[in-house]
Amino acid sequence: MKIKILVYLFFFLCIVYSCSEATSNEAKQESNKNELDSLANNLTKDSLTIELSNCKSDSLDELAFLISGKDYQNSKILSSYFKNNSFKIHEKIFQTKWDSFQKNRITKLISFQQKELNNEVGKTETLFYPFSGPDILHAQLFFPDAKQYVLMGLEPVGSLPVFEHPEDKPDSMSIYYNKINKSLHAILNYSFFRTISMSNDLKNQDVDGTLHLLLLFLNRQNNSICSVKPFVLDSSGNLNYQKDFLQLKKINSMEKGIEIKFTTSGGEQKLLHYFSVDLSNGAYSKNKSVINYLNKLNPTTTYLKGASYLMHNPNFSLIREYILNTVKNVVQDDSGISFRYFEQSGKWNYSFYGEYVKPIKLFATRYQKDLDSMYKKQGSKPLGFGLGYNFQDKNSNLMIAKKK
Numbered sequence: 001m002k003i004k005i006l007v008y009l010f011f012f013l014c015i016v017y018s019c020s021e022a023t024s025n026e027a028k029q030e031s032n033k034n035e036l037d038s039l040a041n042n043l044t045k046d047s048l049t050i051e052l053s054n055c056k057s058d059s060l061d062e063l064a065f066l067i068s069g070k071d072y073q074n075s076k077i078l079s080s081y082f083k084n085n086s087f088k089i090h091e092k093i094f095q096t097k098w099d100s101f102q103k104n105r106i107t108k109l110i111s112f113q114q115k116e117l118n119n120e121v122g123k124t125e126t127l128f129y130p131f132s133g134p135d136i137l138h139a140q141l142f143f144p145d146a147k148q149y150v151l152m153g154l155e156p157v158g159s160l161p162v163f164e165h166p167e168d169k170p171d172s173m174s175i176y177y178n179k180i181n182k183s184l185h186a187i188l189n190y191s192f193f194r195t196i197s198m199s200n201d202l203k204n205q206d207v208d209g210t211l212h213l214l215l216l217f218l219n220r221q222n223n224s225i226c227s228v229k230p231f232v233l234d235s236s237g238n239l240n241y242q243k244d245f246l247q248l249k250k251i252n253s254m255e256k257g258i259e260i261k262f263t264t265s266g267g268e269q270k271l272l273h274y275f276s277v278d279l280s281n282g283a284y285s286k287n288k289s290v291i292n293y294l295n296k297l298n299p300t301t302t303y304l305k306g307a308s309y310l311m312h313n314p315n316f317s318l319i320r321e322y323i324l325n326t327v328k329n330v331v332q333d334d335s336g337i338s339f340r341y342f343e344q345s346g347k348w349n350y351s352f353y354g355e356y357v358k359p360i361k362l363f364a365t366r367y368q369k370d371l372d373s374m375y376k377k378q379g380s381k382p383l384g385f386g387l388g389y390n391f392q393d394k395n396s397n398l399m400i401a402k403k404k
Contacts, residue, residue: 069094158209159245237292304336333388354383
Protein backbone atom coordinates (compact mmCIF):
# COMPACT_ATOMS: atom_id res chain seq x y z
CA MET A 1 0.00 0.00 0.00
CA LYS A 2 1.42 3.34 -0.98
CA ILE A 3 1.20 6.03 1.66
CA LYS A 4 1.10 9.67 0.57
CA ILE A 5 0.92 13.07 2.18
CA LEU A 6 -2.70 13.92 2.97
CA VAL A 7 -2.91 16.95 0.76
CA TYR A 8 -1.72 14.91 -2.26
CA LEU A 9 -4.51 12.43 -1.65
CA PHE A 10 -7.15 15.11 -1.81
CA PHE A 11 -5.56 16.70 -4.83
CA PHE A 12 -5.85 13.28 -6.46
CA LEU A 13 -9.46 12.97 -5.36
CA CYS A 14 -10.19 16.40 -6.82
CA ILE A 15 -8.97 15.28 -10.21
CA VAL A 16 -10.87 11.97 -10.08
CA TYR A 17 -14.02 13.68 -8.96
CA SER A 18 -13.95 16.42 -11.58
CA CYS A 19 -13.18 14.04 -14.44
CA SER A 20 -16.10 11.81 -13.56
CA GLU A 21 -18.66 14.57 -14.14
CA ALA A 22 -20.38 14.98 -17.47
CA THR A 23 -18.48 17.34 -19.78
CA SER A 24 -21.69 19.31 -20.41
CA ASN A 25 -21.83 20.31 -16.75
CA GLU A 26 -18.56 22.23 -16.53
CA ALA A 27 -19.80 24.83 -14.05
CA LYS A 28 -20.86 22.20 -11.54
CA GLN A 29 -17.63 20.33 -12.18
CA GLU A 30 -15.54 23.39 -11.35
CA SER A 31 -17.60 24.09 -8.24
CA ASN A 32 -17.06 20.58 -6.92
CA LYS A 33 -13.35 20.76 -7.65
CA ASN A 34 -13.05 24.05 -5.79
CA GLU A 35 -14.88 22.59 -2.81
CA LEU A 36 -12.49 19.64 -2.61
CA ASP A 37 -9.51 21.93 -3.08
CA SER A 38 -10.77 23.96 -0.14
CA LEU A 39 -11.04 20.81 1.99
CA ALA A 40 -7.49 19.84 1.09
CA ASN A 41 -6.19 23.28 2.02
CA ASN A 42 -8.09 23.28 5.30
CA LEU A 43 -6.79 19.81 6.08
CA THR A 44 -3.21 20.94 5.73
CA LYS A 45 -3.78 24.02 7.85
CA ASP A 46 -5.75 22.17 10.51
CA SER A 47 -3.11 19.55 11.04
CA LEU A 48 0.10 21.48 10.79
CA THR A 49 0.02 25.26 10.88
CA ILE A 50 -2.94 27.01 12.49
CA GLU A 51 -4.79 27.02 15.78
CA LEU A 52 -8.51 26.47 15.36
CA SER A 53 -10.78 28.70 17.40
CA ASN A 54 -13.10 25.81 18.31
CA CYS A 55 -10.20 23.35 18.64
CA LYS A 56 -11.54 20.78 16.22
CA SER A 57 -10.31 19.58 12.86
CA ASP A 58 -12.95 17.76 10.81
CA SER A 59 -10.27 16.17 8.64
CA LEU A 60 -8.26 14.79 11.57
CA ASP A 61 -11.42 13.76 13.39
CA GLU A 62 -12.62 11.76 10.41
CA LEU A 63 -9.21 10.14 10.12
CA ALA A 64 -9.28 9.16 13.81
CA PHE A 65 -12.77 7.66 13.38
CA LEU A 66 -11.56 5.66 10.38
CA ILE A 67 -8.57 4.23 12.25
CA SER A 68 -10.63 3.33 15.31
CA GLY A 69 -13.37 1.58 13.34
CA LYS A 70 -16.17 4.01 14.15
CA ASP A 71 -18.48 5.28 11.44
CA TYR A 72 -18.44 9.04 10.96
CA GLN A 73 -21.96 10.23 10.26
CA ASN A 74 -22.31 12.68 7.38
CA SER A 75 -18.64 12.45 6.45
CA LYS A 76 -17.56 15.21 4.09
CA ILE A 77 -13.95 14.27 3.49
CA LEU A 78 -13.44 10.50 3.76
CA SER A 79 -16.97 9.32 2.98
CA SER A 80 -15.84 6.81 0.35
CA TYR A 81 -13.58 5.15 2.93
CA PHE A 82 -16.39 4.74 5.46
CA LYS A 83 -18.61 3.22 2.77
CA ASN A 84 -15.97 0.74 1.68
CA ASN A 85 -16.54 -2.91 2.60
CA SER A 86 -13.11 -3.25 4.20
CA PHE A 87 -14.05 -0.55 6.70
CA LYS A 88 -17.36 -2.25 7.48
CA ILE A 89 -15.50 -5.45 8.31
CA HIS A 90 -12.97 -3.53 10.41
CA GLU A 91 -15.79 -1.72 12.20
CA LYS A 92 -17.55 -4.97 13.11
CA ILE A 93 -14.43 -6.83 14.24
CA PHE A 94 -12.90 -4.04 16.28
CA GLN A 95 -16.18 -2.95 17.86
CA THR A 96 -16.62 -6.48 19.22
CA LYS A 97 -13.12 -6.34 20.72
CA TRP A 98 -13.68 -2.89 22.16
CA ASP A 99 -17.05 -3.77 23.69
CA SER A 100 -15.41 -6.67 25.51
CA PHE A 101 -12.50 -4.47 26.61
CA GLN A 102 -14.87 -1.79 27.85
CA LYS A 103 -16.98 -4.27 29.81
CA ASN A 104 -14.12 -6.24 31.33
CA ARG A 105 -11.51 -3.54 31.89
CA ILE A 106 -12.41 0.08 31.23
CA THR A 107 -15.32 0.21 33.65
CA LYS A 108 -13.08 -1.25 36.36
CA LEU A 109 -10.26 1.19 35.60
CA ILE A 110 -12.64 4.13 35.81
CA SER A 111 -14.08 2.87 39.09
CA PHE A 112 -10.58 2.52 40.56
CA GLN A 113 -9.66 6.01 39.40
CA GLN A 114 -12.73 7.52 41.01
CA LYS A 115 -12.52 5.62 44.29
CA GLU A 116 -8.76 5.44 44.84
CA LEU A 117 -6.56 7.46 42.52
CA ASN A 118 -8.69 10.56 42.74
CA ASN A 119 -8.41 10.55 46.53
CA GLU A 120 -4.81 9.37 46.88
CA VAL A 121 -3.17 11.36 44.10
CA GLY A 122 -5.46 14.36 43.77
CA LYS A 123 -5.18 16.76 40.87
CA THR A 124 -2.58 16.01 38.22
CA GLU A 125 -1.70 18.98 36.05
CA THR A 126 1.03 17.24 34.03
CA LEU A 127 1.45 13.47 33.72
CA PHE A 128 4.85 12.03 32.81
CA TYR A 129 4.65 8.50 31.40
CA PRO A 130 8.05 7.16 30.26
CA PHE A 131 8.38 3.74 28.60
CA SER A 132 4.75 4.16 27.56
CA GLY A 133 4.71 3.51 23.86
CA PRO A 134 1.42 4.88 22.47
CA ASP A 135 -0.56 4.12 25.67
CA ILE A 136 -2.53 7.35 26.02
CA LEU A 137 -5.46 5.02 26.82
CA HIS A 138 -4.44 4.16 30.40
CA ALA A 139 -2.91 7.60 30.91
CA GLN A 140 -6.21 9.35 30.30
CA LEU A 141 -8.33 6.74 32.08
CA PHE A 142 -6.24 6.97 35.27
CA PHE A 143 -5.55 10.70 35.11
CA PRO A 144 -8.52 12.31 33.33
CA ASP A 145 -7.95 15.70 34.95
CA ALA A 146 -4.42 16.14 33.56
CA LYS A 147 -4.04 19.06 31.20
CA GLN A 148 -0.85 17.73 29.63
CA TYR A 149 0.34 14.18 28.94
CA VAL A 150 4.00 13.52 28.16
CA LEU A 151 4.71 10.03 26.81
CA MET A 152 8.10 8.63 25.88
CA GLY A 153 9.18 5.39 24.22
CA LEU A 154 11.53 3.89 21.67
CA GLU A 155 8.72 3.49 19.13
CA PRO A 156 8.91 5.91 16.16
CA VAL A 157 6.57 8.87 15.82
CA GLY A 158 5.12 7.77 12.50
CA SER A 159 3.16 9.93 10.06
CA LEU A 160 -0.40 10.76 9.12
CA PRO A 161 -1.82 7.65 7.41
CA VAL A 162 -3.16 8.24 3.91
CA PHE A 163 -4.10 5.59 1.41
CA GLU A 164 -4.83 5.13 -2.23
CA HIS A 165 -8.49 5.50 -3.05
CA PRO A 166 -10.32 2.40 -1.70
CA GLU A 167 -12.45 2.08 -4.80
CA ASP A 168 -9.26 1.62 -6.84
CA LYS A 169 -7.62 -0.89 -4.49
CA PRO A 170 -10.21 -2.14 -2.00
CA ASP A 171 -7.90 -4.75 -0.49
CA SER A 172 -5.28 -2.17 0.46
CA MET A 173 -7.40 -0.88 3.35
CA SER A 174 -7.83 -4.40 4.72
CA ILE A 175 -4.07 -4.68 5.06
CA TYR A 176 -3.93 -1.48 7.08
CA TYR A 177 -6.84 -2.43 9.35
CA ASN A 178 -5.34 -5.86 9.99
CA LYS A 179 -2.05 -4.29 11.05
CA ILE A 180 -3.84 -1.88 13.37
CA ASN A 181 -5.64 -4.79 15.02
CA LYS A 182 -2.43 -6.79 15.34
CA SER A 183 -0.60 -3.93 17.05
CA LEU A 184 -3.43 -3.62 19.63
CA HIS A 185 -3.52 -7.28 20.65
CA ALA A 186 -1.28 -7.01 23.73
CA ILE A 187 -2.68 -3.77 25.16
CA LEU A 188 -6.27 -5.00 24.90
CA ASN A 189 -5.54 -8.46 26.29
CA TYR A 190 -2.69 -7.90 28.74
CA SER A 191 -2.82 -4.13 29.52
CA PHE A 192 0.67 -3.36 28.18
CA PHE A 193 2.52 -3.12 24.88
CA ARG A 194 5.19 -5.73 24.21
CA THR A 195 8.39 -3.91 23.29
CA ILE A 196 9.62 -6.53 20.84
CA SER A 197 6.23 -6.73 19.12
CA MET A 198 5.99 -2.94 18.93
CA SER A 199 9.36 -2.76 17.20
CA ASN A 200 7.82 -4.77 14.36
CA ASP A 201 4.20 -3.59 14.47
CA LEU A 202 5.06 0.13 14.37
CA LYS A 203 7.92 0.05 11.89
CA ASN A 204 6.29 -0.92 8.63
CA GLN A 205 5.07 0.96 5.58
CA ASP A 206 1.43 1.05 6.64
CA VAL A 207 1.45 1.53 10.42
CA ASP A 208 4.74 3.37 10.73
CA GLY A 209 4.65 4.68 14.31
CA THR A 210 2.71 5.62 17.42
CA LEU A 211 0.58 8.32 15.79
CA HIS A 212 -1.88 5.77 14.40
CA LEU A 213 -2.63 4.27 17.83
CA LEU A 214 -2.60 7.61 19.63
CA LEU A 215 -5.36 8.84 17.32
CA LEU A 216 -7.27 5.57 17.77
CA PHE A 217 -7.21 5.70 21.58
CA LEU A 218 -8.07 9.39 21.70
CA ASN A 219 -11.04 8.78 19.42
CA ARG A 220 -12.22 5.74 21.38
CA GLN A 221 -12.31 7.90 24.52
CA ASN A 222 -14.54 10.41 22.73
CA ASN A 223 -11.95 13.14 22.26
CA SER A 224 -11.97 15.48 19.27
CA ILE A 225 -8.67 16.08 17.51
CA CYS A 226 -7.63 19.72 17.18
CA SER A 227 -4.19 19.56 15.60
CA VAL A 228 -1.31 17.19 14.94
CA LYS A 229 2.19 18.67 14.69
CA PRO A 230 5.56 16.94 14.27
CA PHE A 231 8.52 18.58 16.01
CA VAL A 232 12.12 18.29 17.07
CA LEU A 233 13.59 19.85 20.19
CA ASP A 234 16.22 22.55 20.04
CA SER A 235 19.15 22.56 22.45
CA SER A 236 17.15 24.56 25.01
CA GLY A 237 14.34 22.01 25.07
CA ASN A 238 11.90 24.10 23.04
CA LEU A 239 9.63 22.60 20.39
CA ASN A 240 10.66 23.32 16.81
CA TYR A 241 7.64 22.44 14.68
CA GLN A 242 8.30 20.85 11.29
CA LYS A 243 6.49 21.54 8.03
CA ASP A 244 5.22 17.98 7.73
CA PHE A 245 6.05 14.38 8.61
CA LEU A 246 8.18 13.84 5.51
CA GLN A 247 10.36 16.69 6.71
CA LEU A 248 10.53 15.09 10.16
CA LYS A 249 11.69 11.76 8.72
CA LYS A 250 14.56 13.46 6.89
CA ILE A 251 15.98 14.90 10.10
CA ASN A 252 18.66 12.88 11.86
CA SER A 253 17.78 13.73 15.45
CA MET A 254 17.38 12.02 18.83
CA GLU A 255 14.64 14.47 19.81
CA LYS A 256 11.76 13.75 17.44
CA GLY A 257 8.22 14.04 18.69
CA ILE A 258 4.61 14.77 17.96
CA GLU A 259 2.19 17.20 19.55
CA ILE A 260 -1.52 16.44 19.55
CA LYS A 261 -4.02 18.96 20.82
CA PHE A 262 -7.43 17.52 21.59
CA THR A 263 -10.72 18.32 23.28
CA THR A 264 -12.51 15.97 25.65
CA SER A 265 -16.21 15.16 25.43
CA GLY A 266 -16.65 17.66 28.29
CA GLY A 267 -15.07 20.46 26.26
CA GLU A 268 -11.66 20.59 28.01
CA GLN A 269 -8.68 21.33 25.78
CA LYS A 270 -5.63 19.14 26.43
CA LEU A 271 -2.12 18.59 25.16
CA LEU A 272 -0.24 15.38 24.35
CA HIS A 273 3.48 15.18 23.62
CA TYR A 274 4.97 11.89 22.49
CA PHE A 275 8.75 11.56 22.17
CA SER A 276 10.63 8.79 20.40
CA VAL A 277 13.67 8.76 22.66
CA ASP A 278 16.21 6.47 24.34
CA LEU A 279 16.19 7.02 28.12
CA SER A 280 19.18 4.84 29.00
CA ASN A 281 22.03 6.70 30.70
CA GLY A 282 24.36 6.61 27.69
CA ALA A 283 21.83 8.28 25.38
CA TYR A 284 20.01 10.41 27.96
CA SER A 285 23.16 12.01 29.39
CA LYS A 286 24.10 13.29 25.92
CA ASN A 287 20.58 14.45 25.04
CA LYS A 288 20.63 18.00 26.38
CA SER A 289 17.47 18.86 24.46
CA VAL A 290 15.36 16.26 26.30
CA ILE A 291 17.04 17.04 29.62
CA ASN A 292 16.23 20.74 29.25
CA TYR A 293 12.67 19.95 28.17
CA LEU A 294 12.10 17.75 31.24
CA ASN A 295 13.72 20.26 33.59
CA LYS A 296 11.14 22.83 32.50
CA LEU A 297 8.25 20.36 32.59
CA ASN A 298 7.69 20.02 36.35
CA PRO A 299 5.33 17.02 36.11
CA THR A 300 2.92 16.43 38.99
CA THR A 301 2.73 12.64 38.67
CA THR A 302 4.66 9.85 36.97
CA TYR A 303 2.90 6.69 35.81
CA LEU A 304 4.86 3.48 35.13
CA LYS A 305 3.43 0.23 33.76
CA GLY A 306 5.05 -2.60 31.86
CA ALA A 307 8.37 -0.75 32.09
CA SER A 308 10.54 -3.89 31.74
CA TYR A 309 12.19 -3.28 35.14
CA LEU A 310 14.63 -0.98 33.34
CA MET A 311 14.90 1.50 36.19
CA HIS A 312 16.00 -1.31 38.50
CA ASN A 313 19.28 -1.14 36.55
CA PRO A 314 22.18 1.28 37.06
CA ASN A 315 22.01 2.03 33.33
CA PHE A 316 18.71 3.88 33.82
CA SER A 317 19.63 5.74 37.00
CA LEU A 318 19.40 9.24 35.46
CA ILE A 319 15.74 9.06 34.44
CA ARG A 320 14.99 7.28 37.72
CA GLU A 321 16.56 10.09 39.75
CA TYR A 322 14.74 12.69 37.70
CA ILE A 323 11.42 11.10 38.62
CA LEU A 324 12.22 10.64 42.31
CA ASN A 325 13.51 14.19 42.67
CA THR A 326 10.83 15.95 40.63
CA VAL A 327 7.33 14.53 40.96
CA LYS A 328 4.92 14.52 43.90
CA ASN A 329 3.38 11.14 43.08
CA VAL A 330 4.49 7.92 41.45
CA VAL A 331 1.84 5.40 40.40
CA GLN A 332 3.40 2.14 39.22
CA ASP A 333 3.43 -1.61 39.09
CA ASP A 334 6.55 -3.43 40.27
CA SER A 335 8.23 -3.10 36.85
CA GLY A 336 8.80 0.62 37.42
CA ILE A 337 11.27 1.96 39.99
CA SER A 338 12.67 -0.61 42.42
CA PHE A 339 11.16 -0.17 45.87
CA ARG A 340 14.57 0.17 47.50
CA TYR A 341 15.14 3.53 45.81
CA PHE A 342 11.98 4.95 47.37
CA GLU A 343 13.05 3.66 50.77
CA GLN A 344 16.58 5.03 50.50
CA SER A 345 15.30 8.58 50.18
CA GLY A 346 12.86 8.25 53.10
CA LYS A 347 10.58 10.80 51.48
CA TRP A 348 7.56 8.69 50.55
CA ASN A 349 4.27 7.37 51.91
CA TYR A 350 2.73 4.34 50.24
CA SER A 351 -0.61 2.84 49.34
CA PHE A 352 -0.62 -0.71 48.01
CA TYR A 353 -3.17 -2.52 45.85
CA GLY A 354 -3.52 -6.08 44.65
CA GLU A 355 -1.02 -8.81 45.47
CA TYR A 356 2.73 -8.79 45.07
CA VAL A 357 3.88 -12.10 43.62
CA LYS A 358 7.15 -13.10 42.00
CA PRO A 359 7.67 -11.63 38.52
CA ILE A 360 7.05 -13.69 35.41
CA LYS A 361 9.82 -16.03 34.26
CA LEU A 362 11.29 -13.50 31.84
CA PHE A 363 11.98 -11.13 34.76
CA ALA A 364 12.48 -13.71 37.52
CA THR A 365 15.62 -11.98 38.80
CA ARG A 366 13.60 -8.82 39.56
CA TYR A 367 11.87 -10.22 42.63
CA GLN A 368 11.86 -7.56 45.40
CA LYS A 369 12.01 -9.03 48.89
CA ASP A 370 11.61 -5.61 50.52
CA LEU A 371 8.47 -4.86 48.51
CA ASP A 372 7.06 -8.28 49.39
CA SER A 373 7.71 -7.58 53.10
CA MET A 374 6.06 -4.16 52.90
CA TYR A 375 2.95 -5.61 51.26
CA LYS A 376 2.68 -8.10 54.12
CA LYS A 377 3.45 -5.53 56.82
CA GLN A 378 1.25 -2.65 55.64
CA GLY A 379 -1.41 -4.64 53.81
CA SER A 380 -3.11 -3.78 50.55
CA LYS A 381 -6.51 -3.08 49.08
CA PRO A 382 -8.04 -5.16 46.27
CA LEU A 383 -7.15 -3.97 42.79
CA GLY A 384 -10.05 -5.52 40.93
CA PHE A 385 -8.41 -5.87 37.51
CA GLY A 386 -5.29 -7.25 35.88
CA LEU A 387 -2.37 -4.93 35.25
CA GLY A 388 1.20 -5.26 34.04
CA TYR A 389 3.13 -8.44 33.28
CA ASN A 390 1.26 -10.47 35.91
CA PHE A 391 -1.93 -9.43 34.19
CA GLN A 392 -4.23 -11.84 35.99
CA ASP A 393 -6.22 -9.95 38.64
CA LYS A 394 -5.01 -12.01 41.62
CA ASN A 395 -1.38 -11.62 40.54
CA SER A 396 -1.35 -7.89 39.75
CA ASN A 397 0.02 -5.11 41.92
CA LEU A 398 -0.06 -1.33 42.01
CA MET A 399 1.72 1.10 44.33
CA ILE A 400 1.01 4.76 44.88
CA ALA A 401 4.01 6.59 46.35
CA LYS A 402 3.30 10.10 47.63
CA LYS A 403 6.06 12.46 48.61
CA LYS A 404 5.90 13.45 52.29
